[in-house]
Amino acid sequence: MKKKTITLTFLIALLALFATGCSDHERVNAATFIKYGEETKIIGSSVCYDLEGVKDDCAIIRYWTNITMSGKSKTIYYWIPLSELPASISSEIKAGRNPWTKESSGR
Numbered sequence: 001m002k003k004k005t006i007t008l009t010f011l012i013a014l015l016a017l018f019a020t021g022c023s024d025h026e027r028v029n030a031a032t033f034i035k036y037g038e039e040t041k042i043i044g045s046s047v048c049y050d051l052e053g054v055k056d057d058c059a060i061i062r063y064w065t066n067i068t069m070s071g072k073s074k075t076i077y078y079w080i081p082l083s084e085l086p087a088s089i090s091s092e093i094k095a096g097r098n099p100w101t102k103e104s105s106g107r
Contacts, residue, residue, distance in 0.1 A: 024074075024075075024076045024077070025076070025077045025079065026076055026077070026078055026079070027078075027079055027080065028078045028079070028080055029080070029084070030080060030084050030085055030086070032078070033059065033061065033078060033080045033085065034085075034089065036049050036061045036063065036078055037049075037051065037061060037089070037098075037099065037100045038100055040061065040098055040100050040101070041100055041101060046065060046066050046067050047063075047064070047065045047067065048062075048063070048064045048065070049061055049062070049063050050062045050064075051093065051098045051100075052077070053093065053096065054082065054093055054094060057081060057082050057083070058079045058080060058081050058082065059079065059080055059081075059082055059085060059090065059093045060077055060078070060079045061077070061078045061079075062075060062076075062077055062078075063075065063076045063077075063078060082094065
């Protein structure tokens with residue numbers, strides 16, 4: 001019975017892995033985060049960067065693509081402590097605004 005339960009659990013986990021897209025979390029440095037932040041201005045259909053906001057004093061950008069070898073979508077959450085970003089960027093993000101869009105920067 002125990003072997004059957006372990007096998008069933010393994011099969012369910014394997015199915016969940018292949019039935020959903022992959023996601024990951026990656027800590028990045030300030031230069032990389034700012035580069036990805038600039039990408040949030042671009043609207044794409046197969047690749048997308050979105051500023052997710054703040055969680056636990058960290059800024060988060062979500063990267064999503066549907067171009068993968070497996071045919072499944074992939075999501076990566078890039079994060080950095082707010083204290084490592086320039087004050088002008090971190091204050092905008094803390095206020096719930098995207099510092100790279102025209103609407104929040106007044107450009």
